[in-house]
Amino acid sequence: MRKIIVGLIVLSFSVPAMAQKTWDGGSDGTSWDDAGNWNPDGVPTGSDDVVVNAPGTTIVGYEINTSDEFNTMDWQDGTYAGDFFFGVNPSIEMIVSGGLINTFWLQIG
Numbered sequence: 518m519r520k521i522i523v524g525l526i527v528l529s530f531s532v533p534a535m536a537q538k539t540w541d542g543g544s545d546g547t548s549w550d551d552a553g554n555w556n557p558d559g560v561p562t563g564s565d566d567v568v569v570n571a572p573g574t575t576i577v578g579y580e581i582n583t584s585d586e587f588n589t590m591d592w593q594d595g596t597y598a599g600d601f602f603f604g605v606n607p608s609i610e611m612i613v614s615g616g617l618i619n620t621f622w623l624q625i626g
Contacts, residue, residue: 538587540569540576540595549578549599550585561587569616571595583609592616 531624540562544553552578552601561567563585568575570593578599583590588609601618603611 536565538565538567540571540574541569541575547575547577548595549576549581564588567591569593569595569597571616574575583611592618 536557538555538557538559540554541556543556543558544551546554548554550553550560554560555561565587567587568611569590572594575596575598578597578601580600580602581597582602590611592611592613596617603609
């Protein structure tokens with residue numbers, strides 16, 4: 518029994534946890550790659566669920582590649598300006614319910 522419990526504890530540390538990153542603009546207020554613009558601080562990664570609700574804000578990303586930058590994205594408000602590569606990955610979900618994705622380059626697939 519003790520071996521099973523120890524095994525479950527070890528296994529629980531090996532399963533990656535999904536985290537949520539929410540845009541708060543707390544640093545320069547515009548750069549996607551500025552860790553201080555996210556809550557909790559840190560640039561989103563491929564395992565994060567991202568929420569952006571930034572009315573009147575233009576967020577600049579040099580290049581967002583969905584497979585590297587988020588697990589899911591809920592874009593509620595604000596404008597994104599920069600290159601955007603939306604790869605074909607069945608686990609990635611992007612919901613745009615407001616705002617504007619205003620890209621210089623958009624690649625899907």
